Amino acid sequence: METSELFSQKEIDQAIETTIDYVDRQFDYCQLISLGYAGDDEDWFDSWAEQYGADQVIILTSSFRVDENATQTGFEPGATHTGWHWILTRKGSGKWTVSGYGY
Numbered sequence: 001m002e003t004s005e006l007f008s009q010k011e012i013d014q015a016i017e018t019t020i021d022y023v024d025r026q027f028d029y030c031q032l033i034s035l036g037y038a039g040d041d042e043d044w045f046d047s048w049a050e051q052y053g054a055d056q057v058i059i060l061t062s063s064f065r066v067d068e069n070a071t072q073t074g075f076e077p078g079a080t081h082t083g084w085h086w087i088l089t090r091k092g093s094g095k096w097t098v099s100g101y102g103y
Contacts, residue, residue: 002036002037002038002039002040003037004037004039004040005040006040006042006045007037007058011058012037012058014095014096015037015058015060015088015096016035016036016037016060018088018095018096018097018098019035019060019062019086019088019098020032020035022086022098023064027064029066029067029069029070029073029075030064030065030066030067030070030075031064031065031067032062032063032064033062033063033064033065033080034062034063035060035061035062035086036060036061036062037058037059037060037061038059038060038061038085041059044059045057045058045059048087048089048100049089052087052089052099052100054089054090054091054099055090055091055092056089056090057087057088057089057099058088058096059085059086059087059088060085060086060088061083061084061085061086062084062085062086063080063081063082063083063084064080064081064084065078065079065080065081066078066079066080066081083103084101084102084103085101085102085103086098086100086101087099087100087101
């Protein structure tokens with residue numbers, strides 16, 4: 001995925017790990033295929049930071065596959081989704097939190 005002039009690789013990796021943990025807990029019917037940094041877009045980040053009242057925002061992009069038996073999830077069973085965004089926020093240099101997701 002993308003490299004960043006805004007975030008260190010460690011910060012990006014921490015955001016990725018936070019998202020993987022979130023998906024494992026909240027989207028257990030989905031299998032991540034790819035997950036990475038969406039790229040530096042300060043205007044986009046600032047807009048989301050203002051909306052969420054956060055100091056910093058990082059956005060990841062992913063693709064995932066929905067389990068064939070996941071009929072009550074709002075996703076089509078067996079479908080693959082690409083370009084799905086994860087919006088993570090933090091205050092200061094604190095931990096990343098998944099605050100939003102979607103297209």
